[in-house]
Amino acid sequence: MSSVESSLLTDFDHVKAAVTEFARGFNHSYYQPLHLAILNGDWESTKAFIDNDPTALTAKVTILGRNALHVAAVGAQWKLVEKLVQHMPANTVAELDLMGCTCLHYVAMGESVNAAKALVAKNPSVTQVTDFKGFTPLIYSITSTNCKEMVWYLVLNTTDERPGCPFSGPSSSHLVALLTAAGFHDITMHLLQHYPNLATISDSNGSIILNVLSKLPSHFQSGHKLGFWKTCIYHCVPVELESGNTIWNALQILVPSIKLIRDTKLRDVYAVKLVEFVSSQASTMNDNQFWQSFVSADIIFSATSSGIVELLTICFRFFPDLIWTHIPNEGYVAQIAIKNRQEKVFSLLCKMPIICKLLVLALDESQNTTSHLAARFAFQTKTISGAAFQMQRELQWFKEVEKLDHPLHKEVKNQDGKTAWQVFKQEHKELLEEGKNWIKDTSNSCMLVATLIATIAFAAAITVPGGNNQDKGIPIFLKDTTFMIFVVSDALALFSSMASLLVFLAILNARFAEEDFVVALPERLILGLASLFIAVVTTMVAFGAALSMLVKERVKWAPIPIALLACVPIALFTQLQLSLFIEMMKSTYGSHFSYIRK
Structure with missing residues (x-):
């Protein structure tokens, strides 16, 4: 569980105190049959109990102060939620249990959009009700990435009103972090276009959106390793499917893997758009100190070491000085790319020849040249079949980097008194034998x-x-x-x-x-x-x-x-x-x- 998701849980001591107080006057044995009937999805028994005692419809029927709607939602009995809400008063739909949640908070974590629609139809303001920590049902829906339709529905039916103010209040940072981590970049873009302030939300680590994206290489095209046929489909499938595009719509139904590839491409395209929009919004702010901390060194390091070339390309375009970012004990962008075998990132730097040459000539704290760094063994080459071809790839990388390095650096010794070639031979002794x-x-x-x-x-x-x-x-x-x-x-x-x-x-x-x-x-x-x-x-x-x-x-x-x-x-x-x-x-x-x- 992430720190953001764990923050959704209400403080246990607070709940314990509230439960203890409520339990003093609660008749547990009386409501237990109703509680069990709802959890089992037994509508006949539930209706019989309510018909016999109409007050049970709005009463607290569990020790956690939950009414019948809460119990049905927690038990994922979505059909019962839809039936119960028809008999409920509108104000009961928005009631909080002792955990601080409405029924919609729990429904939002499931996959029944129909149940959510039934609750909203009964009481449209229920989407604005917050829990004890100020979180609306929308934030709860993003903790489960299985139902994007639920997230879309709540986004379209939630406004930036009091008391929650989900798009401008304190919870907005959690919102963008969860949306970005879930990969719902098209939804995030929709929100950013309506609430541009969300684009420049940052914390001590810099931009929240860019910080999360820099740790998700699989959300960009550069992070995929698709086979031949999947690559062909990826390039052919359209991102937006119009209603008249019957061929792709039919193919998606007949071949589910095509839909997965299209969803992947959709996520990749919107991830780039998201970085573009965030960088554009940040660059318009006339505050040099702000944008220097907005795209922090940690973001550049994560993106470089993960090989997210799209994010780096956009950031360098909007903030050119970021290319000179230096990370203590790691070096400049060029050194980080070389150490982590990020060929696409190094390719990006090579398109700026003068800058690349200056970065390549730099030595790190241990007097290692870039050739020394390229000489180190990279464990990710284990993905290549056969030790011999792992060795081949390592040699190819070393030779190419060595060509860019200064000729005199071939004989330069590092802090351990070794040249780059000596480092290569030592680091790859075991791989050489395996090959x-x-x-x-x-x-x-x-x-x-x-x-x-x-x-x-x-x-x-x-x-x-x-x-x-x-x-x-x-x-x-x-x-x-x-x-x-x-x-x-x-x-x-x-x-x-x-x-x-x-x-x-x-x-x-x-x-x-x-x-x-x-x-x-x-x-x-x-x-x-x-x-x-x-x-x-x-x-x-x-x-x-x-x-x-x-x-x-x-x-x-x-x-x-x-x-x-x-x-x-x-x-x-x-x-x-x-x-x-x-x-x-x-x-x-x-x-x-x-x-x-x-």
């Missing part, structure tokens, strides 16, 4: 398969299907087209498997130095896997062709199931190895750090 073992294990496994295929392909070449003519030694099926498919595929299987075998043998005999993990070893591994894949495919083709020649005279349709069955191991091999192969290609030949060189 070496990973490549060797992979190569040994692939060599075994390649050897097996080569043996089978060679044996098949000298014992062709159907045998040879006894007089001339010519294969019996030589003039058959299927036989030619067999010969070609068998030859390709032999040649590609032998090539794969030789490549993997070369890998096992490599020196495995740090620099070899950048290009040399990955290229060999890519070549070996590609050759092995060709060998597997051509072996299956050769086997299918051979089997078809032997049985097609008797079973004409035999080649069809044979071909389908031959596709099974090929598809399995592709599914298991293709993602790794593509990742190898991207990691070796992709442009991960090309933006640094631009």
Whole structure:
């Protein structure tokens, strides 16, 4: 539970004292049947009790001073809430229990918008009633992020009136913090457009909205790691769905994952709009001291270390001097981005070449250059498949940062008396060994398969299907087209498997130095896997062709199931190895750090 959410709970000592006082004259045994009937959702028993004693409709029926409506709401009996409210006087709907809450406070934490509508229809002012801490039902609705519809309904039916003044009073800081943390950025934007004062609410940590957003990288596009198809859908799906856009509306119903991706994009778009609006409002205030504390160093640090490049881009545009923010024991923005492997943030800085060069030249408190920082091991690279490619990514990052650093910094020693390259070797000693073992294990496994295929392909070449003519030694099926498919595929299987075998043998005999993990070893591994894949495919083709020649005279349709069955191991091999192969290609030949060189 967050500090904001925990603040919703009323002080226990206060409640205990009130309950003790109320309990002195409370007839618990009399109201217990009604209490249990409501909690069980038994409308017949509830109605019978109220018909027998009409005063029970408005009476306090629990030791916590709750009436029948309170009990139904706390028990999530929404249908009973809708039925009871029809018989309740309007003023009873707005009554507080000893916890300081109306029935709507509890309904707001659920998902029944119909129950909330029934209460508001009975007493429209109930949305303005506050608990003992001055919180309206709207704030209670945001503590549960499951029902955005409830939040929207209460936002549209709550005004900035006394006694709560939810959009300008003391509780407004809780409101924007909860809304932002819940990811309801479109609702927050709606409120900010009607109540611009909410945009510049701040505390000791600076802007409340920006502070919360700086800790939520998943609320921005830069924080997503979607697969290929999800990325395509993300870029295609519209943020706003008009009533006439039947295609996307239908797709959302048929494929629920599309709705999730659209909701994600909606949140991302409005998060950027929110940062834009907040920064714009703050920049118009003619108070230099205000906006320097409004976008605090903590916000810049959180956004940089989390890689929220959108937030930083907007903040630097409105407040250019923020780029020179220095965090004690962490350094400038460039140093923080390098230490945390935030490539997109570093790319943003590289678009400002002079500023970037000045930031890169800075030394930290331990006399570390930026190359020293890039040399440190980053644990987040563990998300990359295979220790060898983790090592490759680490080397690529180090080399690219080193190119931007001053040439003399290559030999500069830090407080521990080590150059950047020495730091890299020490920090990555364990990863180097893991990468070496990973490549060797992979190569040994692939060599075994390649050897097996080569043996089978060679044996098949000298014992062709159907045998040879006894007089001339010519294969019996030589003039058959299927036989030619067999010969070609068998030859390709032999040649590609032998090539794969030789490549993997070369890998096992490599020196495995740090620099070899950048290009040399990955290229060999890519070549070996590609050759092995060709060998597997051509072996299956050769086997299918051979089997078809032997049985097609008797079973004409035999080649069809044979071909389908031959596709099974090929598809399995592709599914298991293709993602790794593509990742190898991207990691070796992709442009991960090309933006640094631009």
